[in-house]
Amino acid sequence: xxxxxxxxxxxxxxxxxxxxxxxxxxxxxxxxxxxxxxxxxxxxxxxxxxxxxxxxxxxxxxxxxxxxxxxxxxxxxxxxxxxxxxxxxxxxxxxxxxxxxxxxxxxxxxxxxxxxxxxxxxxxxxxxxxxxxxxxxxxxxxxxxxxxxxxxxxxxxxxxxxxxxxxxxxxxxxxxxxxxxxxxxxxxxxxxxxxxxxxxxxxxxxxxxxxxxxxxxxxxxxxxxxxxxxxxxxxxxxxxxxxxxxxxxxxxxxxxxxxx
Amino acid sequence: xxxxxxxxxxxxxxxxxxxxxxxxxxxxxxxxxxxxxxxxxxxxxxxxxxxxxxxxxxxxxxxxxxxxxxxxxxxxxxxxxxxxxxxxxxxxxxxxxxxxxxxxxxxxxxxxxxxxxxxxxxxxxxxxxxxxxxxxxxxxxxxxxxxxxxxxxxxxxxxxxxxxxxxxxxxxxxxxxxxxxxxxxxxxxxxxxxxxxxxxxxxxxxxxxxxxxxxxxxxxxxxxxxxxxxxxxxxxxxxxxxxxxxxxxxxxxxxxxxxxxxxxxxxxxxxxxxxxxxxxxxxxxxxxxxxxxxxxxxxxxxxxxxxxxxxxxxxxxxxxxxxxxxxxxxxxxxxxxxxxxxxxxxxxxxxxxxxxxxxxxxxxxxxxxxxxxxxxxxxx
Ligand code: SF4
Ligand code: SF4
Ligand code: SF4
Numbered sequence: 001x002x003x004x005x006x007x008x009x010x011x012x013x014x015x016x017x018x019x020x021x022x023x024x025x026x027x028x029x030x031x032x033x034x035x036x037x038x039x040x041x042x043x044x045x046x047x048x049x050x051x052x053x054x055x056x057x058x059x060x061x062x063x064x065x066x067x068x069x070x071x072x073x074x075x076x077x078x079x080x081x082x083x084x085x086x087x088x089x090x091x092x093x094x095x096x097x098x099x100x101x102x103x104x105x106x107x108x109x110x111x112x113x114x115x116x117x118x119x120x121x122x123x124x125x126x127x128x129x130x131x132x133x134x135x136x137x138x139x140x141x142x143x144x145x146x147x148x149x150x151x152x153x154x155x156x157x158x159x160x161x162x163x164x165x166x167x168x169x170x171x172x173x174x175x176x177x178x179x180x181x182x183x184x185x186x187x188x189x190x191x192x193x194x195x196x197x198x199x200x201x202x203x204x205x206x207x208x209x210x211x212x213x214x215x216x217x218x219x220x221x222x223x224x225x226x227x228x229x230x231x232x233x234x235x236x237x238x239x240x241x242x243x244x245x246x247x248x249x250x251x252x253x254x255x256x257x258x259x260x
Numbered sequence: 261x262x263x264x265x266x267x268x269x270x271x272x273x274x275x276x277x278x279x280x281x282x283x284x285x286x287x288x289x290x291x292x293x294x295x296x297x298x299x300x301x302x303x304x305x306x307x308x309x310x311x312x313x314x315x316x317x318x319x320x321x322x323x324x325x326x327x328x329x330x331x332x333x334x335x336x337x338x339x340x341x342x343x344x345x346x347x348x349x350x351x352x353x354x355x356x357x358x359x360x361x362x363x364x365x366x367x368x369x370x371x372x373x374x375x376x377x378x379x380x381x382x383x384x385x386x387x388x389x390x391x392x393x394x395x396x397x398x399x400x401x402x403x404x405x406x407x408x409x410x411x412x413x414x415x416x417x418x419x420x421x422x423x424x425x426x427x428x429x430x431x432x433x434x435x436x437x438x439x440x441x442x443x444x445x446x447x448x449x450x451x452x453x454x455x456x457x458x459x460x461x462x463x464x465x466x467x468x469x470x471x472x473x474x475x476x477x478x479x480x481x482x483x484x485x486x487x488x489x490x491x492x493x494x495x496x497x498x499x500x501x502x503x504x505x506x507x508x509x510x511x512x513x514x515x516x517x518x519x520x521x522x523x524x525x526x527x528x529x530x531x532x533x534x535x536x537x538x539x540x541x542x543x544x545x546x547x548x549x550x551x552x553x554x555x556x557x558x559x560x561x562x563x564x565x566x567x568x569x570x571x572x573x574x575x576x577x578x579x580x581x582x583x584x585x586x587x588x589x590x591x592x593x594x595x596x597x598x599x600x601x602x603x604x605x606x607x608x609x610x611x612x613x614x615x616x617x618x619x620x621x622x623x624x625x626x627x628x629x630x631x632x633x634x635x636x637x638x639x640x
Binding site: 030033034036037149152153156161163164165166168169173174175176177178180181182189215216218220221222224225 | 302304530536554586
């Protein structure tokens with residue numbers, strides 16, 4: 001069998017903390033197998049070597065927050081056969097999307113000594129608001145096992161197994177009794193996309209919503225129950241306004257509590 | 261009548277200090293023993309080999325969306341009811357790898373791992389509704405044209421030490437479903453805990469040859485007429501203390517003709533479609549199959565895991581999901597449980613254990629929903 005060239009994979013960074021792309025390097029045991037199958041053509045976190053595009057798969061981390069990046073993402077799209085966004089910044093705007101609920105000028109004036117040099121957009125937006133995205137991998141940070149699954153799936157032309165249902169299902173598969181029911185600890189699990197393996201409830205903490213909204217989330221009903229557990233509107237507003245604050249269902253729910 | 265059945269229904273006394281001997285006997289017989297124990301603030305089921313792992317002097321408070329374990333003054337072994345788990349996790353594991361295959365030089369072959377011994381469990385503390393639930397799952401997995409071998413291997417090897425309920429929970433309604441609070445059959449040995457001042461013992465009813473052997477091996481004394489009267493009184497008291505009830509008369513027809521009842525939208529507004537109810541239900545049996553490959557594409561794996569009719573993917577067919585709204589999913593689930601299950605499997609899909617009520621994070625109550633529909637039913 002003739003050896004075909006390895007698929008070229010590029011890893012791009014936009015506004016983000018680098019945590020998600022580092023998950024790739026964190027795949028210690030599997031890293032050699034990964035590098036055996038792909039050519040890391042562009043990955044500044046790992047190597048200075050740059051192989052020219054086009055790329056078979058681009059993994060994109062981070063959100064769009066500057067005019068320059070709003071241009072750059074189109075170049076990335078043009079250079080990529082498949083574009084996969086990874087993490088809450090790329091899929092929902094990230095924690096930096098808190099600016100979307102405030103005046104970014106006020107923020108820059110507090111954060112920077114010379115804000116006049118800062119060229120930034122009023123909103124932090126997910127990649128799919130700018131270009132077509134082939135697949136979104138959720139999480140803050142992403143789960144490295146899921147990253148491997150998605151890369152494997154794309155390499156072999158199959159559908160990734162990353163179901164969009166609630167964290168609750170994972171809790172139950174693990175046999176973890178529900179925190180909401182067994183000790184009245186509020187949990188975002190019923191409206192949150194699974195993927196982490198339901199880590200927090202196993203440690204008696206409620207889910208923080210790191211993977212963003214699940215399919216068909218009923219945030220209103222969950223909020224009503226949180227209120228019954230004694231949670232006030234300000235806390236509810238903040239619970240929905242974190243890493244996935246700008247994901248539509250979470251945004252609407254946090255705004256509903258802001259108005260109260 | 262089989263030899264096994266003729267051996268049934270002799271009543272003995274098991275002393276509280278003989279629970280360890282019971283566990284030891286079962287383990288010597290090659291069973292792995294599983295029973296109730298406390299973890300993460302709830303009664304769960306796990307492997308136990310020591311009587312001390314069984315929660316002593318524990319009560320449970322159960323309401324819609326509410327569960328707490330509390331101390332009880334009297335130190336009973338089984339003075340709570342069903343908790344966060346059900347036995348189905350042992351009979352149909354939540355996740356299971358069905359097969360692996362590898363590709364070598366373009367040839368595909370199955371990877372045969374060391375065959376894993378199928379665990380033989382003795383379940384200690386199986387409640388009457390749970391025995392009924394296992395019987396329901398038997399119909400699903402064993403009685404149809406396609407037998408589920410994974411279930412069959414596990415199911416055929418179990419021993420059941422039942423415990424009749426003396427302290428029904430706030431969400432129990434086995435009396436309505438005619439499944440409890442006393443186990444009538446389907447066990448090897450059934451225990452009723454008798455607890456009065458200065459008197460604490462179990463009345464043990466044999467239900468199979470294994471049960472008779474246990475009575476012999478542990479040298480159990482026959483129960484006295486007083487013991488038997490106390491047992492009957494305990495069960496009668498329990499039957500009067502059901503936390504919930506449901507009117508099951510013509511419920512199949514009732515739900516089938518109310519498919520457009522406004523109550524479904526009412527409950528749909530509350531339902532999180534989180535799937536908790538189906539995961540905790542001891543009769544819900546749905547699962548999905550997932551296929552993956554590794555990064556090299558040279559090994560592939562097929563596994564199955566519990567799934568739920570409350571997820572979108574569950575009914576995803578060409579073009580999208582069949583039931584997109586929460587109300588449609590809740591209606592589908594409840595109608596299946598209480599109504600169409602009867603057409604499909606000849607029994608109710610609900611045994612009245614109350615888990616779906618307790619463990620629903622927003623406290624949706626199947627008995628309340630059924631009553632609401634009955635109260636303003638369409639047509640006759
Ligand atoms: S602990 Fe949270 S994620 Fe787990 S079942 Fe309860 S609500 Fe769902
Ligand atoms: S009925 Fe309750 S447990 Fe079931 S899916 Fe709806 S919210 Fe979740
Ligand atoms: S439907 Fe609810 S009450 Fe009925 S068997 Fe299932 S979990 Fe128990």
